[in-house]
Amino acid sequence: MSLINTQIQPFKAQAFHNGEFVELTEKNWTNGKNWSVVFFMPAAFTFNCPTEIEDAADHYAEFQKLGAELYAVTTDTHFSHKVWHETSDAVGKARFYLVGDPTHQLTHNFGVHIAEEGLALRGTFVIDPSGTIKTMEVHDNAIARDMTETLRKLKAAKYVAEHPDEVCPAKWKEGEKTLKPSIDLVGKI
Numbered sequence: 001m002s003l004i005n006t007q008i009q010p011f012k013a014q015a016f017h018n019g020e021f022v023e024l025t026e027k028n029w030t031n032g033k034n035w036s037v038v039f040f041m042p043a044a045f046t047f048n049c050p051t052e053i054e055d056a057a058d059h060y061a062e063f064q065k066l067g068a069e070l071y072a073v074t075t076d077t078h079f080s081h082k083v084w085h086e087t088s089d090a091v092g093k094a095r096f097y098l099v100g101d102p103t104h105q106l107t108h109n110f111g112v113h114i115a116e117e118g119l120a121l122r123g124t125f126v127i128d129p130s131g132t133i134k135t136m137e138v139h140d141n142a143i144a145r146d147m148t149e150t151l152r153k154l155k156a157a158k159y160v161a162e163h164p165d166e167v168c169p170a171k172w173k174e175g176e177k178t179l180k181p182s183i184d185l186v187g188k189i
């Protein structure tokens with residue numbers, strides 16, 4: 001079953017954020033004003049994960065400008081994330097939430113749990129301010145993400161939320177032409 005257009009499930013988690021431990025719940029992702037980008041990684045102190053954290057950190061200002069907050073989730077604890085942040089130059093760039101999910105509540109809720117390993121698949125979810133999942137991508141852990149594509153998807157999700165009578169075609173980028181679905185377009189594209 002797809003999670004698209006479903007509400008996120010209740011949860012409670014601890015995160016490391018800007019030098020502090022903070023508690024997060026679904027209310028952080030359903031506040032009615034901010035978009036959330038939640039991206040799962042298998043574990044802290046791995047090889048590909050720091051490259052993703054660094055890429056997200058390099059684009060963090062762009063996400064914030066769009067009214068979105070980032071949440072990187074691993075199955076480790078928030079204590080591990082603190083040490084990871086302090087010992088990795090790449091991870092040390094993160095100013096967004098590093099969320100611990102040692103109980104696997106979030107990995108199960110989002111369908112990215114690997115039971116045999118107790119880890120998460122690389123899943124990325126764009127969540128609207130009401131807590132509805134608008135995009136999702138899940139893939140093999142050997143393939144790291146590109147946050148510019150996640151930014152593009154966030155912009156498209158925001159655009160269609162603000163313009164419900166339009167759709168974003170393939171390779172759509174902000175400012176480009178969209179489509180207005182109608183019977184006149186059927187068979188013409």
